[in-house]
Amino acid sequence: xxxxxxxxxxxxxxxxxxxxxxxxxxxxxxxxxxxxxxxxxxxxxxxxxxxxxxxxxxxxxxxxxxxxxxxxxxxxxxxxxxxxxxxxxxxxxxxxxxxxxxxxxxxxxxxxxxxxxxxxxxxxxxxxxxxxxxxxxxxxxxxxxxxxxxxxxxxxxxxxxxxxxxxxxxxxxxxxxxxxxxxxxxxxxxxxxxxxxxxxxxxxxxxxxxxxxxxxxxxxxxxxxxxxxxxxxxxxxxxxxxxxxxxxxxxxxxxxxxxxxxxxxxxxxxxxxxxxxxxxxxxxxxxxxxxxxxxxxxxxxxxxxxxxxxxxxxxxxxxxxxxxxx
Numbered sequence: 180x181x182x183x184x185x186x187x188x189x190x191x192x193x194x195x196x197x198x199x200x201x202x203x204x205x206x207x208x209x210x211x212x213x214x215x216x217x218x219x220x221x222x223x224x225x226x227x228x229x230x231x232x233x234x235x236x237x238x239x240x241x242x243x244x245x246x247x248x249x250x251x252x253x254x255x256x257x258x259x260x261x262x263x264x265x266x267x268x269x270x271x272x273x274x275x276x277x278x279x280x281x282x283x284x285x286x287x288x289x290x291x292x293x294x295x296x297x298x299x300x301x302x303x304x305x306x307x308x309x310x311x312x313x314x315x316x317x318x319x320x321x322x323x324x325x326x327x328x329x330x331x332x333x334x335x336x337x338x339x340x341x342x343x344x345x346x347x348x349x350x351x352x353x354x355x356x357x358x359x360x361x362x363x364x365x366x367x368x369x370x371x372x373x374x375x376x377x378x379x380x381x382x383x384x385x386x387x388x389x390x391x392x393x394x395x396x397x398x399x400x401x402x403x404x405x406x407x408x409x410x411x412x413x414x415x416x417x418x419x420x421x422x423x424x425x426x427x428x429x430x431x432x433x434x435x436x437x438x439x440x441x442x443x444x445x446x447x448x449x450x451x452x453x454x455x456x457x458x459x460x461x462x463x464x465x466x467x468x469x470x471x472x473x474x475x476x477x478x479x480x481x482x483x484x485x486x487x488x489x490x491x492x493x494x495x496x497x498x499x500x501x502x503x504x505x
Contacts, residue, residue: 181304183344184351184498185474186311187247189240190340190466191233192453193225199333208329218429222336222454224321229263231272233339233459234317237466238273241313241341244469249277252343253310255286256303258295258458260369260487261319262288269317292367293425293486294357295458296340297494300482301355303344315341316458323369325387334428335388336454340462342469351499356409357492366394367487399431402485404439406493410481416441418479419495423468425484426450426460447473457486474498 198221199210213219225233234257242249257270270286285306291298296316303312317339324332344353362368369388403424407416422445424432429450436443447468456463461484468474476498483493 180352180354182346182348182352183304183307184347184349185342185344185469185496187241187245188340188342188462188466188469189237189242189244190338190463191236191240192223192338193228193233195224195226196221197224202333205326206329206332208333213333216430217334218451219334219454220451223338225319225337230259230261230317230319230339231263231269231276233319233337234269234315234341235273235276237315237317237339237341237462238277238313241343241466245343247311247343249279250282251311252277252279252282252313253284254303254307254312255284256289256299256312256314258289258291258299258316259318260290260292260295260457261322273313273315291359291458291486291490292488293427293455293457293460294484294488294490294492295486296461297482297484297492298357298490300344300353300494301357301492304353304355307344307346311343311345313341313343314462315339316460316462318457318459320388320457323386323388328387330392331388331390334455336456338453338456338459338463340459340464340466342462342465347499349499350497352497354410354412354495355492356406357490359488359490362487362489364391364394365389366391366398396428396431398489399427399485400434400438402489402491403431403435403483406483406491407439407481410493410495419445419481420478421445421447421468421473422481422483423447423461423464425486426453426464427455460484
């Protein structure tokens with residue numbers, strides 16, 4: 180358990196909204212087919228902004244939300260599986276974009292797919308000694324989608340979410356749980372370009388995300404309850420005021436809701452609008468809940484997610500009213 184508290188949150192979405200109807204003009208699908216199987220109605224696709232651009236916009240929104248001087252930031256973690264480049268990291272690009280190159284900051288990226296933000300949040304809470312940590316989940320998944328594959332392209336979207344945390348002495352706390360296991364069957368997989376033993380004719384083949392939907396579903400409905408139960412640590416689900424889950428598929432959320440006896444009305448759901456934004460999914464939902472005043476002092480909130488790897492994680496937030504200890 181870490182005595183840290185969220186003090187601000189923000190999110191950024193690209194300019195192009197793609198409805199199911201519009202997508203049906205590109206691939207063999209329909210609004211009814213997508214909506215009935217996933218709950219998704221639309222998603223946002225980036226045409227000009229890369230992952231770091233969206234991450235930077237979300238970071239600025241979070242800083243404005245917190246009302247702090249950005250020079251208080253001492254740690255920047257970005258969760259992403261779609262960075263702009265192999266190097267430099269998105270986190271370093273965000274640091275530069277915020278004009279903080281002269282500040283004593285450690286910045287790096289984490290890739291735990293859709294669980295990435297929760298992995299990054301736990302790392303930030305553990306590493307933060309003074310000042311403020313900026314934790315971001317950002318993706319431009321449209322870069323790795325095969326727009327002829329209706330089993331994947333209808334599911335995903337682009338976006339970024341961010342939050343700021345700091346240490347406090349008011350009873351606020353975060354309790355974490357994170358696990359992983361190797362996906363030996365490539366249920367959720369995106370290959371790299373691979374080695375190039377032939378130095379003459381180095382054809383660079385485009386690589387795409389692929390998914391075995393049934394395998395991922397079976398994993399998700401086991402992993403999410405496990406993570407939730409672990410962070411509850413024996414407490415009743417009745418003590419939880421709000422749950423913010425990874426926004427992958429409405430059927431998964433409904434299954435978990437029924438299995439655990441936790442009402443859907445207490446889950447924050449926005450996948451109908453944004454689709455699955457991977458590492459950006461939980462922080463976008465968190466930022467929207469924050470913006471809408473659904474996270475109040477004294478509330479108990481659970482963030483939970485699962486993703487490729489396989490990975491799964493949760494964070495139980497006891498949100499108290501406090502003051503900076505630094």
